[in-house]
Amino acid sequence: MLVFEAKLEGENKQYERLDEAIRTARFVRNSCLRYWIDHKGVGRYDLSAYCKVLAKEFPWANKLNSMARQASAERAWSSIARFYDNCKKKAKNKGFPRFKKHRTHGSVEYKTCGWKLSEDRRTITFTDGFKAGSFKLWGSRDLHFYQLIQIKRVRVVRRADGYYVQFCLDVERVEKREPTGKTIGLDVGLNHFYTDSDGQTIENPRHLRKSQKALKRLSKRLSRTQKGSKNRAKARNRLSRKHLLVSRQRKDFAVKLARCVIESNDLVAYEDLQVRNMVRNRKLAKSISDAAWSAFRDWLEYFGKVFGVVTVAVPPHYTSQSCSKCGEVIKKSLSQRTHRCHHCGFVLDRDSNAAINILELGLRTVGHTGTLNVSGDIDLCIGGETPQCKPSRRKRKPTERSLESPTIFGTPN
Numbered sequence: 001m002l003v004f005e006a007k008l009e010g011e012n013k014q015y016e017r018l019d020e021a022i023r024t025a026r027f028v029r030n031s032c033l034r035y036w037i038d039h040k041g042v043g044r045y046d047l048s049a050y051c052k053v054l055a056k057e058f059p060w061a062n063k064l065n066s067m068a069r070q071a072s073a074e075r076a077w078s079s080i081a082r083f084y085d086n087c088k089k090k091a092k093n094k095g096f097p098r099f100k101k102h103r104t105h106g107s108v109e110y111k112t113c114g115w116k117l118s119e120d121r122r123t124i125t126f127t128d129g130f131k132a133g134s135f136k137l138w139g140s141r142d143l144h145f146y147q148l149i150q151i152k153r154v155r156v157v158r159r160a161d162g163y164y165v166q167f168c169l170d171v172e173r174v175e176k177r178e179p180t181g182k183t184i185g186l187d188v189g190l191n192h193f194y195t196d197s198d199g200q201t202i203e204n205p206r207h208l209r210k211s212q213k214a215l216k217r218l219s220k221r222l223s224r225t226q227k228g229s230k231n232r233a234k235a236r237n238r239l240s241r242k243h244l245l246v247s248r249q250r251k252d253f254a255v256k257l258a259r260c261v262i263e264s265n266d267l268v269a270y271e272d273l274q275v276r277n278m279v280r281n282r283k284l285a286k287s288i289s290d291a292a293w294s295a296f297r298d299w300l301e302y303f304g305k306v307f308g309v310v311t312v313a314v315p316p317h318y319t320s321q322s323c324s325k326c327g328e329v330i331k332k333s334l335s336q337r338t339h340r341c342h343h344c345g346f347v348l349d350r351d352s353n354a355a356i357n358i359l360e361l362g363l364r365t366v367g368h369t370g371t372l373n374v375s376g377d378i379d380l381c382i383g384g385e386t387p388q389c390k391p392s393r394r395k396r397k398p399t400e401r402s403l404e405s406p407t408i409f410g411t412p413n
C-alpha cells in the first residue's frame with residue numbers, strides 16, 4: 001500500500017460539510033460499538049448489516065456514502081477484534097474498545113465511490129449526501145503515474161491546521177539498490193539517538209524538549225480561558241498546532257534517518273525493545289518517547305522492505321553486558337559508560353560494544369532462510385581439519401598445505 005497525502009483547499013462552508021461527514025463516521029463507529037456491547041454474540045457481518053438500520057433510522061447517517069458507512073463499521077470491528085485477540089493472548093492490558101470523542105483530529109474513510117478526481121487530477125469532488133463539493137489538491141505528489149482503479153481508499157483527515165486527503169494506492173513500492181557489502185548494528189540510548197557498530201553516533205533531536213516551554217505556555221493560556229468561549233477554541237487550536245509541528249519534525253527526522261541507514265547497508269540489526277514498558281519509567285519517559293524509537297523502527301522496517309534490505313530485531317538481553325570480543329558477561333550499572341573486560345582486556349565505549357553485540361546477534365539470527373538443501377541432521381564432513389586442537393605454529397611446505405587444506409564434502413555449491 002502506498003499513501004499519498006494532499007491538503008484540501010476550499011471554502012469554510014465546504015469544510016463544515018467535511019466536518020459533518022467526519023462526525024457522522026464517528027457516530028456510525030460508536031453506534032456499532034454500542035450495538036456490540038448491548039447484544040451478545042454480535043459479529044462482523046451483523047455490524048455491517050446494522051449500518052443499514054442506522055441509515056434508515058437517522059437521516060444524517062443516510063447522507064454518508066454507503067461504503068464509507070461500511071468502512072466506519074469495519075473500524076469498530078477492528079478495535080473489537082484487537083480486544084478479542086488480546087484476550088486470547090491473555091495480555092495484561094486487553095484494551096476494551098472505547099467510544100471516540102470529538103477531538104481536533106478525526107477522519108472519514110471512503111472507498112471506491114463517493115468521490116471523483118478531475119481530468120487533470122488536481123481537484124477532488126465529494127459526491128455523497130453532504131455535498132462538500134470540489135477541493136483543490138495541494139501536495140507534492142503526482143497522481144498521474146497511477147490508474148484510478150489502483151486507488152482503493154480515500155481518507156479525509158482533519159488536523160489542527162486544516163483538512164487533508166489521503167489516497168491509499170494498491171501498489172507495492174519496490175526500489176533498486178546496489179548492495180554495499182556493509183552490515184550494521186544499532187544500539188539506541190538516552191545519550192545518543194543511536195550508536196552503531198562502527199562506533200559512530202547520531203545525536204538526539206529532542207524536538208519535544210525544545211518546544212516544551214512553548215507548549216507549557218500555550219497550555220497555560222488555554223486553561224485560563226473560559227469554557228465554551230471563542231478564545232478557548234483559538235487557544236486550543238494554537239496548542240494543537242504546536243503539537244502538530246513537533247510530531248512533524250519527529251517524523252521527518254525518523255524517515256530521513258531510517259532511509260539513510262537502509263540505503264547504505266545490506267543488513268540492519270537492532271534491539272527488539274518494548275518501548276511501551278520503558279516509557280512507564282517516569283524519569284526516562286520523556287527522553288524515550290521524545291527520541292521516537294518506535295517510529296524510527298517502523299520506518300526502518302518499511303524501507304527494508306522497499307529496498308530489499310534485511311532488518312533483524314534481536315532480543316535485548318545481555319547486549320550491553322557481554323564483551324563483544326570474548327563473549328564474557330561483564331556486569332555494569334547504567335551509569336558505567338565504558339565497557340572494560342577484565343577477561344580479555346578489551347576496552348570500548350559501552351554503547352559501541354552493545355552495537356557490535358547486536359550486529360553479531362542479528363547475523364546469527366538470520367542464518368538460513370528459504371528451503372534447506374540438507375535434510376535433517378547436518379553431517380557435513382570437513383576433511384583434514386582436526387577438531388579443536390592447539391594451532392600448530394610450525395611452518396609447512398606448500399605441497400603439504402595443499403593436501404591438508406580443508407575440503408568440504410557434500411556442501412551445496
Ligand SMILES: [Zn+2]
Nearest residue numbers: 323326341344
Ligand atoms: Zn572480553
